[in-house]
Amino acid sequence: MKTSRRTLFATMLTLSTLAVAACGGGGSETPAADGKVTLTYALWDDRQQPAYQQCADAFQAKNPGISIKITQSGWDQYWTDLTAKLVAGDAPDVFTDHLSRYPELAANNQVLDIQPYVDKDKLDLSIYQKGLADLWVRDGKRYGLPKDWDTIAVVYNTEQVAKAGIDPAEFATWTWNPTDGGDFEKAVAKLTVDGKGRNGLDPDFDKNDVKTYGLALETGGGAYGQGQWSHFAASDGFVFTDKNPFGSRYNYDDPKLAETIDWYAGLIKKGYMPPYDQAGKLGVTPMMEAGKAAMVTTGSWTISSWGKDFAFAPLPVGPQGRKTMINGLADSIYAGTQHKDEAWKWVSFLGSAECQDLIAQNAVVFPAITTSADKAMAAHKAAGRDVSAFVEEANDPQGTFLYPITDNAAKVEQLVLAAYESVMLGKATASTALPAVNTEVNNLFQ
Amino acid sequence: MAATLLARPLGRRTARRAGPSWQRGHGRIALVFLAPALIGFAVFYLVPTVRGLWFSFTDYNLLSDPAVVGLDNYGEVLSDQVFWNALKVTGVYVVFNVATQTVLALGLAVLMERLTRSVMIKAMVLLPWLVPNVTIALLWMWLLDTNVGFVNHVLEQIGLAKQGFLFSPDQSILTIASINTWRHVGYTALLLFAGMQLIPRHLYEAARIDGAGEWRTFQRITLPLLRPVLALVLVVSLIGSFQIFDTVAVTTEGSPVNASRVIYYYIYEKAFTQFEFGYASAMSVFLILLLVALTLLQMRLLRASTSDLA
Numbered sequence: 001m002k003t004s005r006r007t008l009f010a011t012m013l014t015l016s017t018l019a020v021a022a023c024g025g026g027g028s029e030t031p032a033a034d035g036k037v038t039l040t041y042a043l044w045d046d047r048q049q050p051a052y053q054q055c056a057d058a059f060q061a062k063n064p065g066i067s068i069k070i071t072q073s074g075w076d077q078y079w080t081d082l083t084a085k086l087v088a089g090d091a092p093d094v095f096t097d098h099l100s101r102y103p104e105l106a107a108n109n110q111v112l113d114i115q116p117y118v119d120k121d122k123l124d125l126s127i128y129q130k131g132l133a134d135l136w137v138r139d140g141k142r143y144g145l146p147k148d149w150d151t152i153a154v155v156y157n158t159e160q161v162a163k164a165g166i167d168p169a170e171f172a173t174w175t176w177n178p179t180d181g182g183d184f185e186k187a188v189a190k191l192t193v194d195g196k197g198r199n200g201l202d203p204d205f206d207k208n209d210v211k212t213y214g215l216a217l218e219t220g221g222g223a224y225g226q227g228q229w230s231h232f233a234a235s236d237g238f239v240f241t242d243k244n245p246f247g248s249r250y251n252y253d254d255p256k257l258a259e260t261i262d263w264y265a266g267l268i269k270k271g272y273m274p275p276y277d278q279a280g281k282l283g284v285t286p287m288m289e290a291g292k293a294a295m296v297t298t299g300s301w302t303i304s305s306w307g308k309d310f311a312f313a314p315l316p317v318g319p320q321g322r323k324t325m326i327n328g329l330a331d332s333i334y335a336g337t338q339h340k341d342e343a344w345k346w347v348s349f350l351g352s353a354e355c356q357d358l359i360a361q362n363a364v365v366f367p368a369i370t371t372s373a374d375k376a377m378a379a380h381k382a383a384g385r386d387v388s389a390f391v392e393e394a395n396d397p398q399g400t401f402l403y404p405i406t407d408n409a410a411k412v413e414q415l416v417l418a419a420y421e422s423v424m425l426g427k428a429t430a431s432t433a434l435p436a437v438n439t440e441v442n443n444l445f446q
Numbered sequence: 447m448a449a450t451l452l453a454r455p456l457g458r459r460t461a462r463r464a465g466p467s468w469q470r471g472h473g474r475i476a477l478v479f480l481a482p483a484l485i486g487f488a489v490f491y492l493v494p495t496v497r498g499l500w501f502s503f504t505d506y507n508l509l510s511d512p513a514v515v516g517l518d519n520y521g522e523v524l525s526d527q528v529f530w531n532a533l534k535v536t537g538v539y540v541v542f543n544v545a546t547q548t549v550l551a552l553g554l555a556v557l558m559e560r561l562t563r564s565v566m567i568k569a570m571v572l573l574p575w576l577v578p579n580v581t582i583a584l585l586w587m588w589l590l591d592t593n594v595g596f597v598n599h600v601l602e603q604i605g606l607a608k609q610g611f612l613f614s615p616d617q618s619i620l621t622i623a624s625i626n627t628w629r630h631v632g633y634t635a636l637l638l639f640a641g642m643q644l645i646p647r648h649l650y651e652a653a654r655i656d657g658a659g660e661w662r663t664f665q666r667i668t669l670p671l672l673r674p675v676l677a678l679v680l681v682v683s684l685i686g687s688f689q690i691f692d693t694v695a696v697t698t699e700g701s702p703v704n705a706s707r708v709i710y711y712y713i714y715e716k717a718f719t720q721f722e723f724g725y726a727s728a729m730s731v732f733l734i735l736l737l738v739a740l741t742l743l744q745m746r747l748l749r750a751s752t753s754d755l756a
Contacts, residue, residue, distance in 0.1 A: 079719070080718055080719075083508065083509075083718065083721070086508075086509060087508050087509065104507075104721065105509075108507065108509035108510050109509075109510075110509060219613065219701070220701075274592070274593065275610070276613070276702065277592075277610030277613045277614035277615065277702060278592035278593065278608060278610050278613070278614075279592070279593075279613065280591045280592050280593055280594075280595075280613060281587060281591075281612075281613065281697065281698070282587075282588070282591055282593075282594065286591075286593070286594045287593045287594065290593065290594055292593050292594075410719050410720040410721070411720050414715070414720070417701070418703045418704055421701060421702045421703045422703050425615055425702055425703070427615070427703075
């Protein structure tokens with residue numbers, strides 16, 4: 001009796017321990033049945049998944065020994081999911097990487113240095129849009145191969161622009177400055193219409209009863225204002241960091257930034273842009289589609305979400321010229337992958353003209369290879385969209401500046417967003433809030 | 447928590463008895479039956495808590511090994527304005543949520559008790575509670591949107607000004623609290639309604655014979671006799687309300703400025719978007735202390751609430 005009880009106890013203890021161990025273990029590789037290697041590839045944009053599936057099919061046809069499994073999750077979950085999998089040592093072999101995220105991953109040895117492979121294959125990096133490939137190099141190590149790029153331009157409602165008596169041809173040379181907003185603000189004012197049909201230039205314009213705002217407002221975008229204000233600030237001469245990539249000091253205390261943000265927040269006070277607390281989180285698209293806003297600055301990644309009523313125009317020319325932020329994505333290899341060589345094969349295929357031409361035909365993003373980007377533009381044209389504004393800006397050697405790449409990006413975002421929001425809500429002025437937060441930001445780099 | 451409460455008195459009792467319990471034969475078999483619960487408790491509560499406590503003394507970003515930094519994290523927490531603001535915001539949320547929820551639920555419970563026998567209606571008040579939190583958050587985010595939302599459309603139709611609701615610094619946390627009040631009021635009302643069934647009918651008959659009106663009956667009979675149930679409901683909603691996270695995560699993500707950055711969301715942000723796991727753990731330890739205080743309050747309240755019916 002005694003023994004049996006003891007055995008029972010021991011068995012139960014073992015069983016429960018096993019059960020617990022089984023929970024913790026997990027993450028084993030899928031067994032390679034016929035010596036075939038399965039690579040997982042992660043991306044966040046569902047609109048791009050079909051295009052990359054075509055790439056994967058082409059790749060598998062050429063490399064019968066390797067099969068590609070694509071996983072997709074939305075931007076927010078993507079990074080949480082990726083972090084969890086990196087911690088568990090079970091990350092996708094190859095994943096889409098973002099400039100703001102890779103420094104942290106690289107610093108923690110999670111991304112494979114592909115420079116040796118690039119050297120071995122004598123890969124020609126000059127085929128990519130200028131500057132894109134070098135963004136992924138830190139201290140002689142290369143952490144990704146460029147896949148696409150994006151710039152900012154203006155999207156407007158063609159019908160409302162016509163109704164306001166504006167000739168879209170004027171947009172080609174329109175100006176902006178932080179004092180009175182230049183031609184750009186004039187257009188915004190003309191497009192703003194109140195409940196009695198008066199536009200923003202009318203002396204009787206009622207800013208408390210606006211029916212259509214001239215400029216839509218996208219919430220967020222505190223630290224980098226990629227789609228919101230970065231182009232205005234840069235065309236006024238503002239530079240984010242002491243150097244890029246890998247600056248160690250931010251310049252949020254620059255008076256040029258303060259005057260730009262104050263001008264931007266001033267549009268709200270004038271009634272040309274919706275109040276920050278009423279801009280909502282649904283994004284600018286529903287507002288524009290409902291005809292409640294006529295114009296907005298936006299990134300090229302949103303092109304395919306705009307319908308027939310909308311057209312694109314270049315950004316206005318500021319005191320220092322026309323400037324757009326250019327940002328690029330790349331494919332990175334997980335440092336802990338079991339199949340480094342196969343993963344490189346896939347990454348170099350993703351970065352080849354063969355794959356990027358396939359991406360171009362789908363007309364969702366602009367591929368990193370310049371010849372493929374031209375094909376993407378042609379594909380857009382065939383679909384009835386003129387997206388030359390984005391491409392011409394990217395091709396202007398003086399017209400682009402890079403997305404700021406630094407350490408501590410997530411912390412910078414949180415700090416600056418709070419300061420920016422207090423300005424946009426009218427609770428502080430940019431000239432006091434921004435220098436204060438700049439000290440906090442730069443303390444992160446001490 | 448339940449496991450600790452159970453385990454403690456049991457341990458005391460065995461210790462007080464004469465002679466080692468092993469020799470009396472029941473101890474071992476008891477241990478066998480306790481094993482699943484004990485192992486579960488150790489794996490899911492004890493180990494994570496101890497690990498979290500350890501992390502709170504380290505600088506740990508999840509991907510590299512933790513480096514011990516002593517009490518640095520705690521010092522930083524104490525001087526972190528956002529942390530204290532998050533506690534304040536959470537406090538406002540809890541007070542507003544529990545107050546509105548309990549008062550409305552009490553009213554609803556009385557209506558159910560006095561006016562209807564319909565099971566259909568009783569089931570209907572429970573409906574919002576059956577819908578997942580995230581769905582509710584998304585639903586209200588669309589309804590309350592300033593530009594395309596239904597609520598603002600109605601406000602404008604009746605001549606009132608548009609409201610920012612979720613994204614207005616003054617209304618944000620109250621809006622979130624109201625959304626969760628709406629979701630939980632039916633459930634709370636049902637609990638209170640069940641409590642009312644315990645009150646003997648004859649007391650109401652006696653009151654009516656004595657000529658007491660509806661309000662006086664409620665004040666003098668329903669409310670005092672409902673006290674034990676009310677205390678339980680209050681305490682349970684207080685603890686539940688403190689855990690606000692999902693509505694914030696889906697709708698405002700802490701914006702505008704820090705107006706809706708509640709404590710759990712701030713801890714989550716630090717741990718999983720900024721990779722400051724050590725710092726997040728230190729904040730969690732503070733929170734444990736706070737919750738222990740709340741739990742002690744809970745026990746005190748429950749002990750005090752012996753029924754007046756006896």
